[in-house]
Amino acid sequence: MKFQAIKGVRDILPPESALWNQVEQAAREVFATYGYGEIRLPIFEPAELFARAIGGETDVVSKEMYSFEDRPHELLAPPTYGEIGPYIDQLKTWLENGRIPQDDDNKFRLVSLVQAWNDFKAKPGDRSVDTNDLIAVYQMGLLRDAVKLGPALTLRPEATASVVRAYIEHGMHTRPGNVKLYYMGPMFRRERPQKGRYRQFYQIGAELLGPSDHPALDAEVIEMLLAFFARIDLKGATLYLNSIGDRNCRPAYIEKLREELRKVKDQLGPDSQRRIETNPLRVLDSKLPEEQAVIEKLPRIAEHLCDACREHYAELKRQLALRGIAYEENWRLVRGLDYYMRTTFEITATGLGSQNAVCGGGRYDGLVELLGGPATAKGIGFAIGTDRLILSLEEAGQAASAAAIDVFLAWFGAETYPVAVALARKLRERGVAVELPAVEMKFGKSLSLADRLGARYAVILGEEELAAKQFTVKRLADGDQRKLSETDLLAYLLEARAA
Ligand code: HAM
Numbered sequence: 001m002k003f004q005a006i007k008g009v010r011d012i013l014p015p016e017s018a019l020w021n022q023v024e025q026a027a028r029e030v031f032a033t034y035g036y037g038e039i040r041l042p043i044f045e046p047a048e049l050f051a052r053a054i055g056g057e058t059d060v061v062s063k064e065m066y067s068f069e070d071r072p073h074e075l076l077a078p079p080t081y082g083e084i085g086p087y088i089d090q091l092k093t094w095l096e097n098g099r100i101p102q103d104d105d106n107k108f109r110l111v112s113l114v115q116a117w118n119d120f121k122a123k124p125g126d127r128s129v130d131t132n133d134l135i136a137v138y139q140m141g142l143l144r145d146a147v148k149l150g151p152a153l154t155l156r157p158e159a160t161a162s163v164v165r166a167y168i169e170h171g172m173h174t175r176p177g178n179v180k181l182y183y184m185g186p187m188f189r190r191e192r193p194q195k196g197r198y199r200q201f202y203q204i205g206a207e208l209l210g211p212s213d214h215p216a217l218d219a220e221v222i223e224m225l226l227a228f229f230a231r232i233d234l235k236g237a238t239l240y241l242n243s244i245g246d247r248n249c250r251p252a253y254i255e256k257l258r259e260e261l262r263k264v265k266d267q268l269g270p271d272s273q274r275r276i277e278t279n280p281l282r283v284l285d286s287k288l289p290e291e292q293a294v295i296e297k298l299p300r301i302a303e304h305l306c307d308a309c310r311e312h313y314a315e316l317k318r319q320l321a322l323r324g325i326a327y328e329e330n331w332r333l334v335r336g337l338d339y340y341m342r343t344t345f346e347i348t349a350t351g352l353g354s355q356n357a358v359c360g361g362g363r364y365d366g367l368v369e370l371l372g373g374p375a376t377a378k379g380i381g382f383a384i385g386t387d388r389l390i391l392s393l394e395e396a397g398q399a400a401s402a403a404a405i406d407v408f409l410a411w412f413g414a415e416t417y418p419v420a421v422a423l424a425r426k427l428r429e430r431g432v433a434v435e436l437p438a439v440e441m442k443f444g445k446s447l448s449l450a451d452r453l454g455a456r457y458a459v460i461l462g463e464e465e466l467a468a469k470q471f472t473v474k475r476l477a478d479g480d481q482r483k484l485s486e487t488d489l490l491a492y493l494l495e496a497r498a499a
Contacts, residue, residue, distance in 0.1 A: 009198060009199055010198065026228060027204045027228055041166065045154060049161050049371070050154055053337075055279075060157045060337065069153070070149070072099050072149065101149075109148075168373035173376070180208050183206075184204045185203070195355060202385070207379060208221055211377065215319050216315075216319050220323075222345060225359060226325060234349060238349075239328070241320075241344075242332075242333035242343075243312065243344070245342065249309055250301075272286055283298075295332070309342055313343070340363065340364055341364065351392045352388055352395075355388060359389075365379065405434065406433045407458070408450030409427075409437075459473050
């Protein structure tokens with residue numbers, strides 16, 4: 001059997017991984033200059049956290065989450081035919097003492113299972129041959145599997161919900177000033193894989209939480225993002241900006257939008273038709289060519305913002321101008337997650353095809369309260385899709401500065417090996433990357449391998465060198481070759497490395 005990475009997930013190999021490290025290191029450095037510290041978050045959380053924060057009607061929650069049921073680790077393995085009695089007894093005890101979820105549905109499932117088992121036991125005769133009995137066993141299996149053994153957990157589809165959960169859990173609102181956090185790591189969404197879209201993808205994100213919602217904060221978050229993109233020399237980034245109002249003005253706008261959408265319902269596809277009732281804002285996100293003309297005529301939120309939101313948006317634009325940040329307004333930028341209010345933004349980059357958004361973000365002032373934290377805490381942040389960012393850099397010709405090995409240490413004759421091991425260690429202690437063959441190689445083969453590995457130098461240690469307490473060092477680029485003592489060799493290689 002041959003194993004392969006599953007659809008939509010992939011390996012990131014050297015030397016490409018070196019570019020990832022450089023990009024992540026640049027993010028760390030730039031974000032630190034804005035006062036952000038790293039938060040390391042769990043990869044899985046209760047499913048309910050994401051359902052609440054992101055919204056049940058969103059694509060992410062309704063169809064893209066990877067969820068599974070947790071279970072007490074002492075639970076016996078689900079039994080096979082004939083062993084279900086002790087398993088049921090264990091479930092009964094654990095339901096009574098709350099080790100497994102005690103909700104009414106679960107109680108009912110267990111009662112049904114017990115009933116089915118009692119009926120089965122009560123019947124006389126040989127059960128392994130009767131078809132009706134086989135069906136009864138199968139049904140018991142279904143009932144057994146229906147009993148919930150623990151809470152639903154989800155591989156995180158994004159990290160803002162987790163950051164807010166952590167902010168509340170650790171009472172971070174009592175910390176002085178704004179709480180500024182960044183994170184990087186894998187996220188999981190069951191999307192249709194294509195270029196720039198994966199089921200395990202990576203984000204670099206940042207969140208600012210605190211009592212103020214001043215637009216200068218929004219502008220500074222965007223400034224930081226662009227400073228990072230400038231640092232890594234991302235070409236062709238365009239910033240799109242919008243304001244989607246708040247809980248005062250958005251509901252009325254959504255109603256207005258819904259009304260207008262109902263009038264043109266028959267000109268829309270099935271997805272948009274459904275969204276008229278469930279989430280009309282998402283219709284604005286549609287990329288279907290045949291819907292574009294209809295959407296362009298819909299009412300725009302900018303004309304329905306309340307005074308406070310309009311002033312917030314106007315001040316944000318002044319703050320961006322003050323920082324010399326260019327942007328394009330896009331009234332249809334509503335974003336796919338429900339927690340946003342007021343500011344939303346996205347950045348696109350070149351070389352990515354249809355999945356060209358490298359970053360999305362916005363303000364989410366109600367989220368801390370929604371998840372059970374203080375109503376006074378506001379938030380804004382963004383997440384960069386690292387896979388797409390790297391793709392865009394690569395398309396523009398960037399590659400990691402080669403981190404190949406410095407020295408290939410070729411040894412010939414068993415008695416030279418201990419000296420080679422000692423020399424390799426001394427070089428590595430000084431930061432020189434050394435490749436030391438584990439078994440003796442033929443001279444020609446070892447030099448050809450050194451070449452193919454991209455080594456800059458070959459150090460040759462044969463019986464002759466051993467006797468003379470010297471090493472031959474060959475610069476592979478031009479064949480320059482010299483014989484040096486250990487001290488001189490170390491000095492020579494360190495100097496070459498620094499150059
Ligand atoms: P998002 O727009 O869902 O926002 O994702 C942010 C970025 O992650 C996208 O712009 C894209 O670059 C990348 N991304 C999303 N899905 C995939 C995928 N399947 N494959 C590759 N890349 C992908 C959020 O996640 C919010 N939490 C951002 C945020 C933080 N808002 C406020 N704070």
